[in-house]
Amino acid sequence: xxxxxxxxxxxxxxxxxxxxxxxxxxxxxxxxxLRTAALLSxxxxxILIDAxxxxxxxxxxxxxxxxxxxxxxxxxxxxxxxxxxxxPLCWSGRAIPLYGSPQTLGDVRARFAYAFTDTxxxxxxxxxxxxxxxxxxxxxxxxxxxxxxxxGSWTITGYRVGRLGYITDASAxxxxxxxxxxxxxxxxxxxxxxxxxxxxxxxxxxxEVVAALQPRRAFFVHMNHNIDHALASLDLPxxxxxxxxxxxxxxxx
Numbered sequence: 001x002x003x004x005x006x007x008x009x010x011x012x013x014x015x016x017x018x019x020x021x022x023x024x025x026x027x028x029x030x031x032x033x034l035r036t037a038a039l040l041s042x043x044x045x046x047i048l049i050d051a052x053x054x055x056x057x058x059x060x061x062x063x064x065x066x067x068x069x070x071x072x073x074x075x076x077x078x079x080x081x082x083x084x085x086x087x088p089l090c091w092s093g094r095a096i097p098l099y100g101s102p103q104t105l106g107d108v109r110a111r112f113a114y115a116f117t118d119t120x121x122x123x124x125x126x127x128x129x130x131x132x133x134x135x136x137x138x139x140x141x142x143x144x145x146x147x148x149x150x151x152g153s154w155t156i157t158g159y160r161v162g163r164l165g166y167i168t169d170a171s172a173x174x175x176x177x178x179x180x181x182x183x184x185x186x187x188x189x190x191x192x193x194x195x196x197x198x199x200x201x202x203x204x205x206x207x208e209v210v211a212a213l214q215p216r217r218a219f220f221v222h223m224n225h226n227i228d229h230a231l232a233s234l235d236l237p238x239x240x241x242x243x244x245x246x247x248x249x250x251x252x253x
Contacts, residue, residue, distance in 0.1 A: 001142075001162055001251045002041045003186065005243045006058035009033025010192060010200075010224040011078040013054070023225040030229035030244035034058055035078045036168050036222045038188070040161060042253075045140040047071060049159070049166055055082025061246070064089070069139045072100035073149075073168050074156035075107035083112055086126045095129040097139070101146070101157050102132040133157070142253075147181075148174040152199030162253035164188070165215070168222050171199050173209070184215035185252040188243070190222035203232070210240055219243040 007013075014033040015024035023031050035052035039062060048055075048070045058064075067089050073079055086096055100108065108130065109116055115125045131137070133146040145160040150172040158167040158177060163185035167173070170190055173181075181187065191206035200222065201209065210218045218240045229242050236242070 001164070001253050003164060003188070003249050003251050004039040004041070004062060005219070005221065005245060005247045006037040006039055006062060007034030007052065007054055008221045008223060008243045008245055008247075009035055010222050011035065011076070012224070014223070014225045016225050019225060021225055023228050026228065028229060030242075031225075032245060033223060034245055036190075037079075038166065038221075039064070040142075040164075042140070042142065045069075045142055047139055047142070047161075049073070050079040050168070051082040051086060052078045053081035056085040059085070067096055069097045069099060071144070071157075071159055072098060072104050072108065073158065074100075074151060074154060075104045075111070076169070079168075080108060080111065083108065083128070084115075084126055086128070087124050090127040095127040097129045097131050099131045099133050099137065099144075099146075101155075102134070103155075104157065105130045105132055145180060147177040149177060150174065154199075160184075162251060164251045165213075169199070170201055171197075178213075181213050181215075184213065185217065186249060187213060187215035187218045188221055189218060191220035191227075191242075192222055193224050193226040195226075203227070207237070207240065215239075217241075217249070219247075219249070 034054035037050040040047040045068045136145045149158045149170045151169045165181045165184045166188045168190045191203045192200035220242045
């Protein structure tokens with residue numbers, strides 16, 4: 001299974017509009033971060049994790065032509081604003097299964113209400129099959145295990161697929177998550193910045209999670225413009241890296 005990082009940035013992306021800091025003006029392409037999203041591919045199944053406001057650009061860069069499912073971690077704008085851009089991938093006439101917690105999918109249905117009502121004859125709209133997740137489910141040959149993640153006062157969703165654990169926007173893990181995330185080949189985890197934050201892991205907190213779970217490899221995402229990729233990477237232990245947009249890694253199933 002291959003994991004492609006479509007975006008690795010926080011809600012404002014990097015560069016930040018109007019900012020002239022060293023990272024936002026950097027010539028290092030690894031410091032350009034679209035909003036966090038990822039693509040899983042087995043050669044048979046293709047699964048998108050989150051569809052934020054940069055999804056159209058991300059899909060074009062990745063030459064994305066078909067999707068079997070979308071996993072949504074939570075309904076914040078930077079993880080769902082690109083749902084309308086799923087329209088070209090619905091032209092086969094089959095609704096795209098979109099998975100998330102009941103709360104998340106309720107927010108999606110409200111925010112994209114036009115996709116679920118028969119109005120505006122002649123206009124296109126995304127064809128979505130909302131599938132609430134509270135227990136493991138399958139997409140083709142893949143078994144996907146959802147688990148709770150705390151995002152400040154929100155409870156959002158992380159996913160385990162084979163030996164991949166995918167978490168974004170976490171400030172703490174549920175007891176179930178700690179158990180479920182053992183024996184990973186790859187752990188994807190948010191690491192917003194160096195300073196503590198009330199709703200996201202800092203780099204130090206993310207490193208503590210990695211040390212406790214001991215995956216074979218860990219990749220940090222959802223970084224803001226405090227993180228200079230080249231400089232920050234010098235301080236990471238072996239087996240841990242800051243991901244960057246376009247990075248592809250192979251994951252054991």
